[in-house]
Amino acid sequence: MKISFKNDYSEGAHPAILRALVDHNEDQQAGYGEDIYSLKAKELIKNKLKSEQSEIYFVSGGTQANLIVISSILKPYQAVISATTGHILNNETGAIEATGHKILGIETADGKLRPSDIIPILENHKNFPHQVMPKLVYISNSTELGTIYQRKELDELSQFCKEKNLYLFMDGARLAQALTSEINDVNFEDLAELTDVFYIGGTKNGALLGEGIVINNADLQQDFAFNIKQKGALLAKGRILGIQFLELFKDDLYFKLGKNANVQAMKIKNFMTEKGTKFLSDTSTNQIFPILNNSFIEQLSEKFEFYVWQRTDETQSAIRLITSWNTKDSATDQFLNELNKLL
Amino acid sequence: MKISFKNDYSEGAHPAILRALVDHNEDQQAGYGEDIYSLKAKELIKNKLKSEQSEIYFVSGGTQANLIVISSILKPYQAVISATTGHILNNETGAIEATGHKILGIETADGKLRPSDIIPILENHKNFPHQVMPKLVYISNSTELGTIYQRKELDELSQFCKEKNLYLFMDGARLAQALTSEINDVNFEDLAELTDVFYIGGTKNGALLGEGIVINNADLQQDFAFNIKQKGALLAKGRILGIQFLELFKDDLYFKLGKNANVQAMKIKNFMTEKGTKFLSDTSTNQIFPILNNSFIEQLSEKFEFYVWQRTDETQSAIRLITSWNTKDSATDQFLNELNKLL
Amino acid sequence: MKISFKNDYSEGAHPAILRALVDHNEDQQAGYGEDIYSLKAKELIKNKLKSEQSEIYFVSGGTQANLIVISSILKPYQAVISATTGHILNNETGAIEATGHKILGIETADGKLRPSDIIPILENHKNFPHQVMPKLVYISNSTELGTIYQRKELDELSQFCKEKNLYLFMDGARLAQALTSEINDVNFEDLAELTDVFYIGGTKNGALLGEGIVINNADLQQDFAFNIKQKGALLAKGRILGIQFLELFKDDLYFKLGKNANVQAMKIKNFMTEKGTKFLSDTSTNQIFPILNNSFIEQLSEKFEFYVWQRTDETQSAIRLITSWNTKDSATDQFLNELNKLL
Amino acid sequence: MKISFKNDYSEGAHPAILRALVDHNEDQQAGYGEDIYSLKAKELIKNKLKSEQSEIYFVSGGTQANLIVISSILKPYQAVISATTGHILNNETGAIEATGHKILGIETADGKLRPSDIIPILENHKNFPHQVMPKLVYISNSTELGTIYQRKELDELSQFCKEKNLYLFMDGARLAQALTSEINDVNFEDLAELTDVFYIGGTKNGALLGEGIVINNADLQQDFAFNIKQKGALLAKGRILGIQFLELFKDDLYFKLGKNANVQAMKIKNFMTEKGTKFLSDTSTNQIFPILNNSFIEQLSEKFEFYVWQRTDETQSAIRLITSWNTKDSATDQFLNELNKLL
Structure with missing residues (x-):
């Protein structure tokens, strides 16, 4: 081999996760994410984020997280801004467009978006009502090219989005890798402040499956669970996700x-x-x-x-x-x- | 308690399934359902069905299976026929309509559809092109009311659908329970002949998660995997589903x-x-x-x-x-x- | 014959309308509804409604008006409440579902909805998040059965919708006929107060084509024009609609x-x-x-x-x-x- | 002024069109395009195209034509190929994406697509099932930059599309201008052979409104009328479109x-x-x-x-x-x- x-x-899960799944297997728990493991895992993550107002939702995979978040936030005529290397643009079989939304791609050298990349898009989309309205900035950290955002870059981007009335959404399929890079200076809790939504990738960091969507912007939380169910992403045995994230976060695994x-x-x-x-x-x-x-x-x-x-x-x-x-x-x-x- | x-x-998985997940945890496998467990499980199920032309696709849950199957089959103006007790009609947050398709509900006494229930729907939908075209019959076995279809009933319904050029899709979230009912006279392999598509429910029968979609009608198989990916249902670690279904089917567990x-x-x-x-x-x-x-x-x-x-x-x-x-x-x-x- | x-x-347009189209044919006007006829017609209708905050948008037909209004208002998981005789339910080829929204039908004797009809729907949709959220009440006046709403009925329905946080949308394909019925006691201007949105049917009342959507609820006006364009309903020569509505309303034609x-x-x-x-x-x-x-x-x-x-x-x-x-x-x-x- | x-x-319609609308105003005609004017106009256009198998459908505008044609042809995971100057890409408020389909843009010097432009797109979309499947080539003639396709260019593109199993759709919002250019060598009837679908732009060439969609590929005709109705594009008084196209084509106006x-x-x-x-x-x-x-x-x-x-x-x-x-x-x-x- x-x-x-x-x-x-390419492998399964970290042994601690498997062990926890075995240990809690026989408990009778409420379905659809109302089990105690999911509730505890959410509480734990909120505490690590030091963000009382953030809400956490577990789903199975990255494409699923991306399409649910984006389609729940945008109105039909609103569009996503993404680097052309963005996973949603070329690696998810048009999942975002399938929910009705255009993605406006920007060529970049390193897979990262900066305000100066976005400004021309905004300026070229002023022919109301003949063009889509750019409304959500999608970034990945680490990016699809393996690069990461520095704190200063995120600050500037976040500030820019607020000024321009854009939402900032971070795809964290490889968030752990970003935040533990030698050159990283962003704290986990910074994300609660700097993004409207981000997700914590579990699949690519030791879980069998699972991504934890964190919605920091309270306006975007209302009724969010409907979207999860409607897109087929609400697992009957939500415990599987809860148990895994509890394990991943309890000792900083x-x-x-x-x-x-x-x-x-x-x-x-x-x-x-x-x-x-x-x-x-x-x-x-x-x-x-x-x-x-x-x-x-x-x-x-x-x-x-x-x-x-x-x-x-x-x-x-x-x-x-x-x-x-x-x-x-x-x-x-x-x-x-x-x-x-x-x- | x-x-x-x-x-x-309300519980986790059957111990044999957990054990298999642990046993195969460290193997390096191809992602996205190309692992050997998934391939073997599909082969095993095809053999049990004695249906060479059937193709099998694993997804995570029932709502997901329903929305992917239905949206992949129907053209934009085609509609689903379902008993009003059908899970898709009232328990899936409008997941089918969210993909653009109307569901035409039929009141029934026992949750089962018969040709005589469907005929009036067909007759009341002839005002071309002002009404949707009824095209797919959705049934559950066992039904949401706990009843099951007898062989003769399925034969008649299947025959009727063929005559009327309707697709027949069976939601098998509780298929195991139907096929092992004391009064059941339907064989597992009958389903390959009698339906265009059905799915084998794992979540409600001992798996952590997972449903096995079986497409018997070859016309409906083409490019189906695109739909799974586009709806966010293609697990990176597809092995999780393969391992479970292998375990469920290898000794008729x-x-x-x-x-x-x-x-x-x-x-x-x-x-x-x-x-x-x-x-x-x-x-x-x-x-x-x-x-x-x-x-x-x-x-x-x-x-x-x-x-x-x-x-x-x-x-x-x-x-x-x-x-x-x-x-x-x-x-x-x-x-x-x-x-x-x-x- | x-x-x-x-x-x-089954005929064309009222002669006065044709005459106006001929008279103004050679004027060079701005496109996409920014012509002076459209602007004047909107002003005229607002004045008749005595409602400064209402905004008017012209589109070509009833199905178009219905699908644009409803899809622009609702979030993906929200549903429409309609009498089963409602035009959207059975005569528009699933146009509403095609935008992603379920319609919850209510059987009625006379095609009219009353609070007592709606209450059971609300009570049967509390299984969060497994069911759609009923959010918009669709009524027709006159109804598809030729009946009309009395002032008292509209008052009660409007009040009920406000209490229950539901939007009230009136399909006015035959609004002229309703408001000029012998037994009518509703004024045109009442509609600005009692509904969130309604439309003024032109096609079935003397225009070649055209419906005037009136949005009274200011929250629903924002960026509405994007929706018209996106659904292919923004006529390059918007003047055609403006000229007709100007003619229809200037002497109460x-x-x-x-x-x-x-x-x-x-x-x-x-x-x-x-x-x-x-x-x-x-x-x-x-x-x-x-x-x-x-x-x-x-x-x-x-x-x-x-x-x-x-x-x-x-x-x-x-x-x-x-x-x-x-x-x-x-x-x-x-x-x-x-x-x-x-x- | x-x-x-x-x-x-910026003006209304050619006087002959207005006159015809006045002349036939009082006839009682069937609705929804079944009037004799629409039937005659379709017959006339088919004759001019010398294409018995082509079918014609009238709609109101270009964005409407584009979105109905494209969404009726493509399966959910299929995408459109277009020059970045294509009207659908940047001037129709994301109308195509709103029906669920991605547009893959290609930079060109003159707004025209050639096989050599398309080949790289096909080669870069082979990561099944993680990417959309390019399936329909959208071109405009004349283009948004005022250029036109020569017969040889269309032949090559058409041949290429057939080989690659792609549909070829020509946006003819300004088709009359293309076919009457000094340098044009394409006949109207060539379009029946060279494209799967094209449309005859009326709005930008003397009609009040109206585009005539011509479907040459018989596979794409089936049940097409459903799509027109579902998207809100079926005018009750379809005569308005029929009368205009009859006038436009009867003496080559x-x-x-x-x-x-x-x-x-x-x-x-x-x-x-x-x-x-x-x-x-x-x-x-x-x-x-x-x-x-x-x-x-x-x-x-x-x-x-x-x-x-x-x-x-x-x-x-x-x-x-x-x-x-x-x-x-x-x-x-x-x-x-x-x-x-x-x-």
Whole structure:
């Protein structure tokens, strides 16, 4: 079996989570998220956020979180602003448009949006009522390119959105990895202040499944549960999500797992950097994009699984390596050994 | 703690399922349902159905299954025919209408649709193009009232749908309970022939979550996976569903669990019948609706949880009792003892 | 050629309207409803309504008005309450559901909704979040059965909706006929106070096409024009609608035309009543539903066109006769003569 | 009053159309497009197209035509391919996305799509089922930039679409102008062969309102009328559209009007070209985009209305001049005189 660096969801769940599912299996609990585990997990997360007014809702996956949040917030004529690398734009089978909303894409170098990226969109959408109204800014942290937002960047973006009457929504499928990056200076609790909505990705950080949507803007909370049910996302056995998030947050397991993903990736990055390898983008989380000779890539792929991301010139390509909450030192070491032999 | 007869999803999963999740936890598998467990589970179910052309797709819950199947089949102007007791009509927050389709409800005595119920709908929808076109017949087996379809009834309905160019879709949230009812004469494999689509309910029969959509009509299979992804229902760790269905079907655990639910309910039904209790409907599965004095109901509810279903006269009400795959003899016996004291 | 009593849209427009279209044909005007005719017509209607805060929007037809108004007001999980005879429920090809919203139908004797009809719907929709939230009450005046709302009835309904936090929307496809019925006691300007939204039907009262949506509730006006454009209802040459409504309202032509439709129908009704004919419902507008022998209907249909509405027993059926803004005395007289011969 | 060159819908209708509306005003006709004028107009257009299998449907406007055609053809997960200048992409308030479908935009120099533009889109959409499936190619002729497709270009595009199993849909809001351009070599009847669907724009070529959708692909015709009704586009007095199209096509008025629009624009273009003016794009229809000094533009705008299209450098901008079916020689001459004085 080859070791896989293709993604961060190729194994099951962290053992502590499985254990908790087994331990609480026989309790008779109320359905649809009214179980005590879900209630406790929500309370715990609110406490970590130090945000009394935030409300938390658990759903199964990222696309589901994105489509429910966005379709619940926007009026029919309102649109989303996203980097063209945004997951909703090209990796979710038109899930947002399927709920009726246009996404306005912005080309960026690093997958991050800044006010200066958004201003032209606003200026080019003033032909009332012939154009959609841009209303919600969608960002990912960490981004689909592995980069992260710094506190100052988030402050500016958040401030800008408030001034322009735009909602700010952060896709946190890889939030743990962002917040535990070496260069991160954003606190978990900052998110309650800086975004209207964000979600805490569980699937890509050690849960079997599950994302925790956090709605900070009280106006957007009203009747939100209807949307979850209507989109088919309200699990009868909501306990499965509650138990997992309780486990992830009670001893900061969530952040420890994110940290491991980053540490393993940085080991590879540092090693390759020393060897003179170039990268497609400068990342600090669990995704790295080294540029390698095609023949070299071929050899590497005999022992490891990963995506060839894009051809960079006639003889070279960037590959994408993803490490995870569950990447063992041994797997990384094997990869480094192989690199050492080949580089 | 009171013992609950409120629903069949108040506990976690059957221990064999949890064990399998633990056993396969560390395998690195392809995401999005391409893992070997999902592939094997699909093959196993196809074999049980003796239907080479059927295709199977796993999703998380019943509302999700219903909305994806229906929205993928119907053109914008086509409508669903359902009994007014149908789950989609009144218990799914308008999930079907949210995808653009009207549901035409039919009042029935027992929650079952017959050709004679549907004919008037077809005759009253001929004012082209001012009315929707009825196109898909939605039935539940067992029904929301606990009744089941007999083979002859399904044959007639299936034949009728073919003649009238209607699709037949069976909601099998409680399929195991239907197929293991004492009075059932429908085989699992009959469903591959008699329906265009049906689904195998896991959530209410021992899984943590999961429904297996079976598309028998090859015309409806094309590109179906797009719909699953677009509606946010494609789990990154699809293995969770595959592992569970593999476990449920490999030694017919699925049917054993359904059987237990029925047996426990029938014990209560038979006991009460002997005591002279009347029922709202004559059911043979895990839902029973005895009519009891209100004072008696109050006493019963001190020790057990259940829904008061509807007031039948000034002094009496029907309650709904649901037993499950996990209802123990001891729980049923406690209930019978209490009944014995009170009746 | 047979004279038609099938509907009130079988001819073109009132001559004054055609004349105005010709007179103003060569003016160069701004597009999309910003022409001076549309602006003046809106001002004129506001003045007649004595309602400074009402805003008026012209669209082409009734289904269009209904779907734009309803989809612009409701959140995805909110539903419409309507009499089962409501035009939106069975005569608009699921246009409302196509925008994502369920319609909850209520059986009524006369096509009118009263608070007592609505209360059970509200009480049966409390299973949060598993059911849609009833939020908008849709009524027609005159109704699809030719009946009208009295002032007291509207007061009560309006008051009830405010208490229950429901929106009240009146479909006025035949508003002129309602407000000029002999038994009407509602003023045009009452509608600005009693409804959140209503529309002024032009198509069925002398215009080539056109309905004037009046939004009285200021909360519902914001950005409404986006919805018109998005649904394809913003005519480039909006002047066509403006010119017509200006003509209809400048000398109360609108009400005179409605009056004529009613007068002609009442002549027939009174004549038949004297002859002992029974009616399916007691109407005071331009729709009447006399019950006649089938053989008699056959004879009548040799000279006149009308719909056979429903069979009432083995030998008799109700027919629907509709008179219009353009029904001439001579046509009605011919019909009465024929009746006289046959009755 | 300034003379307007802002658009081609600033006046009413061609006098022959108004006359026909007056002449046939009192006929009693069937509603909803079943009147004899609509039936005759459809027959006439089919004859001109020499295409027995084509079916024609009249609707009120371009956005309406676009959204009905596209939403009726595509399955939920299928997407539209369009030039980024396409009217549906940026000028219709997200009408297509509101029906659930993504538009994939392609940057082009001249507003026209070629196979080489589309190939990369197809190649970048192979990550099944995580991306939408590109399925319909939307083109405008003439384009939003005033350019037109040559026969050879259409042949290649049509052939390509057939090979790739894509539908080809031509927005003909300004079809008359395209087909009467000096450089055009496409026949009206070619469109029946080369496209799956196209529409004949009436609003921008002399009608009060109205577009004639022509469906050539028989698979796409089935039940199409349902879609028209459901989207609120079926006029009760369909005669209004039928009478107009009958008038437009009976003596080729449609093409004469398109020709006039082009002739007037070319007079201005040629005059300016002689004077050394540069243009933003090389157009042969009724839209021209001359680049002028800003001070010059200011002077011109004192006597004429037009849009300033885009700034080209610090001192110059391109303006958009649109002539129409109704632009008189006298208006063009006045403009040329003014130019002469200023240039």
